[in-house]
Amino acid sequence: MKANTIYQMDCLDGIKQIQSNSVTLIIADPPYFLGMTHNGSKGSFVDLAICKPFFLELFKEFKRILRPDGVVFYFTDWRGYAFYYPLFDSVLSAKNLIIWDKLSGPGSFYSYCHELILFHTSNTKLHLGGSNIWRNHSFGNEAKYTNGTKVHPTQKPKELIQKMIEQHSQIGDLICDPFCGSGTTALVARTMKRDFIGFELDLANFKIMRERLQRDLTQIETIDAT
Template sequence: MLEINKIYNQNCLEGIKKIEDETIDLIVTDPPYCIGTTSNGKQGTWNDNNLVEPFFEILFSELKRVLKDGAAMYINTDWRTYPFLYPILKKYFEIPNLIVWDYEWIKCGGQYRFSHEFIIYAIKGKRKRTFSASERDVWRIKPINYTLPTKLHNAQKPVALVEKMLLNSSVEGDVVLDTFIGSGTTAEACIRNNRNYIGFEIDEHYYKIAQDRINNL
């Protein structure tokens, strides 16, 4: 088992092999959006996804291996990437619902302004509900203001969003895995809520930002 409460600067497919079977209590992760398109999110073809499909086949297989039976997983995504991820993920996990993250405000967009993203809620095997029966599948949480100079990552998620996942689907002392930890939001949420974490970030720039962030907590 890898050392907990640590972020590793490496490819998650390499690092996850060092995690023992069924030792993770919760997975919270945020893989890149706009798969199969260029950086502006408007070009490319659906067939381009064939280039990255083997990556996610291996990743989801490994996530199933390390996740405890009956445990949950949250994957951030958007409307462009969800149709690609869903059929691959369905091979390995049950998918009870798709959560809509409502920004409570609007971002850019030429044909209707963007005001939401998706969160795939998946489980390994069978899981009893651990949150209120009145919990809705629309979460209203304000995002990071990406125009501010204080932002740490272009895809940075608010701590409050990750905290909701932690509080709904884990208990204190649990081990949470994030294979695309970016600027370290999941690590901060875990520290603030007495959870343990393991994170992978392949980009050295963001790895250093995440390290500084958790060291300053």
């Protein structure tokens, strides 16, 4: 696997080719599979449950490629948390749960205004302070569309990713995003002079992301498996 490259392939297959103890920071935003998201799509818990062996193996690969002082941020929502937490904690050990307050959201009952971020590190010398509630505006209702400034239904704001990278990496460190989506993590990482490697299986998403990165960033390569 070559640094500063995004591969159109299954992330588990790709991560198995990354050198052990080489990654400083993993930022993972997997498909949620269930519930209502900002783009109005729905799924079921069955979709998530059948993926258990995949995610268990993926977390083991996270542990292998992470440096001893490495960090993982893993996005989920209130429905997926019950599934992900036991798997994540059994392999990596969850050190904290961050609440991302999006300040707005959909929902006919109480609005879905937050997402959850599992946090892992083995660095016993790390002392951060501050709150585990992070407030960053999401894309709100724009997320129902894929044109304009919004190119992916679950795209995260640059400011949120920037905070993670600033606090947990240095210039030249390697960052991995297993589910690249719109390429926001790649874009922010390279802008901040970090090396990056990522994967995106969905070809349609990959092509949209490639167009975005070619427009906004010339320092990263995309490799289409087809």
